Amino acid sequence: MTVWDYILIAVGLYVAFRMGQASIIALLKEEMRERILSGRTSNSAVRDIIDIADSEECEFRLERVHNQYYAYAKGGEFLAQGQDFSALFSAIKQRFPGRSFRVNPKDTELTVEESQELIRAVVATFGDKK
Numbered sequence: 001m002t003v004w005d006y007i008l009i010a011v012g013l014y015v016a017f018r019m020g021q022a023s024i025i026a027l028l029k030e031e032m033r034e035r036i037l038s039g040r041t042s043n044s045a046v047r048d049i050i051d052i053a054d055s056e057e058c059e060f061r062l063e064r065v066h067n068q069y070y071a072y073a074k075g076g077e078f079l080a081q082g083q084d085f086s087a088l089f090s091a092i093k094q095r096f097p098g099r100s101f102r103v104n105p106k107d108t109e110l111t112v113e114e115s116q117e118l119i120r121a122v123v124a125t126f127g128d129k130k
Contacts, residue, residue, distance in 0.1 A: 058101050085121030093125055
């Protein structure tokens with residue numbers, strides 16, 4: 001056997017391992033959803049996880065402290081910070097690629113000017129998809 005044979009075997013094993021992980025995760029996700037929908041669990045944290053996994057969208061809130069903006073997920077997880085909304089959303093996009101976020105308008109104390117800047121930064125960073 002040559003070195004390339006060993007590399008090919010290693011790549012094949014890795015791909016098989018990752019496919020196995022993905023299939024187990026899909027089965028566990030379905031099982032958790034069934035338990036939640038049937039009422040066999042009352043853990044609200046598990047419901048939140050399923051909601052995020054299903055929608056791939058995370059609601060977050062913004063805080064302004066002096067000249068910095070901070071973004072926190074609904075559960076309190078720190079997402080990113082920036083001196084302006086463009087820097088903040090760029091950091092979020094880089095840290096969480098492929099995940100969608102939305103700002104809860106009730107959880108923010110932005111001025112009208114800041115709200116307009118927020119909209120411009122969202123469109124500039126993520127495009128006008130929604």
